[in-house]
Amino acid sequence: MPETMFIIPGRSQKQGTSLNGGKFEAEYIEVTSTVEMNTNDMRRLGLQDGDTVRLSNAIGEVAVRCTGRKPEDLPEGLLFIAYGPSSTQLMASDTGASGMPISKNIEVTVDVVK
């Protein structure tokens, strides 16, 4: 059953180190296509670390692997992903006359792909 969650793309240490090696290298691609999810959410959706989920909204969709985070670290309904080519598939272009597209707290539908 698909669920609505909010995704936060941001910098992670591994994303920062791996991008120095090049954005087409396996390490950077893996880091930027892995989403962190609350472990309670994962359990409810029948997911384990490494399973694939599809994140989608009106802008686009992307398939990413998931990995669990403790509930005290990442609240239920929130996702975190290192920003990059996966996260930008979900970003709307409207900047509200500011120049800045909404780049965090983006609403997505989460479907289990496995």
Added chain:
Amino acid sequence: MGENLRTVENATCTFCGCVCDDMDLTVDMDEKRIIKAKNACVLGRAWFAKHTIGNHPAALIGGKEASIDDAIEEAAQILATARFPIIYGLSDVTCEAQRQAVAIADLIRGNIDTTTSVCHGPSGMAFQDVGESTATLGEVKNRADLVIYWGGNPAESHPRHFTRYAVTPKGMFIPRGKKDRTVVLVDVRKTPSAPVADIFLQVKPGKDFELAWALRALVHGVELDPGIEDETGVSLEVLKDLATRMKTCRYGVLFFGMGLTMTRGRHFNSGAVLALATDLNEFTHFVAKPVRGHGNVTGADNVVSWQTGFPFGVNFSMGYPRFGPGEFTTVDTLSRGDADAALIIASDPGSNFPRKAIEHLKSIPVVSLDTKPTATSKLARVAFATSTYGINTAGTVYRMDDVPITLRAAFESPYPDDLQILHAVRKRVAELMSEKRAAALKKVS
């Protein structure tokens, strides 16, 4: 490892806005790579280690290897003949190169914007609305006894921010370092920065403005309803305690990041924390600083500001600079399809921008400058591979607190640097624009 080693002391790391200038580099001059970067954080070590000499061509036209001279000619033609050319990026090149880019924008009556517009552009707008109570990082190190991080995760984005500037170092008036400081972290999730904090406030997503406004109210002695907890996720008791700490500290600093600028509210969020810092100066000394991501994005703000009067999102179509966030910022000029040519410098909108903007970028002639292949360089009509600032080339950069710092090169590169390319493009563009104007005048007379 060879025996031909060179040591470069007090080199500068430009991976992030900390711009640490206490790097001691050991360079293998035979293999042309940095084998040790003493004092660098994990990000800096990767920055220095992985920027080696590649074997890709220095210039491509249409994906095929070309001479640099031919590529410069092609680039200049693209920019000089466009009706709405845009220039974007600049956060990872020297100030000297940035100046060339502004000059090109002026000559072609184009648009110049930097990665600030998708970083702390909203903060730049907020500065103009409410002002900035500011300081250098040195002053923070020496004086700050209350340090608040809001909407950022320095442990992963700016690791040495804690250890070099704001949390652990001993300062002139902070003799015991962290023991003399209280550290507060405000975020929607508990990041790896949380263990550093004495107090962690988990704010509800999208409620940073409300939280900052609540603190402003408390600082001004306004009574708040306990229902503020339902709104923000933070109890009135915790807010009151924080407001008291802020008012009674000797010197407070609030560092804020993308959690504020990239979410609903954008410049209102930044403005709220800036106004809060200013309010607190009725009681104590308090400053607020945006935490900048790239090595010379602050330089881009400074250069574009002193040359045009505005920090980003500047357009020269009318023959004079106009500031227009939302109108002249690059996500907008691409997403609306306004731009008919683009010069992208040391940035990767082809990967990091919204899809609509990327689709349009693919449809127009693009000139790109970058040290490594990126999604942007791959879609470019003309792609220059350049050397790396702070590793192969010297120049000036600005740390996140607007302090200019000089780079030291570690080893030479066979690739041209950004300044060389942009200077050559500028020169040729100037000739082409002069010919264009002469032809237009002849037509009229």
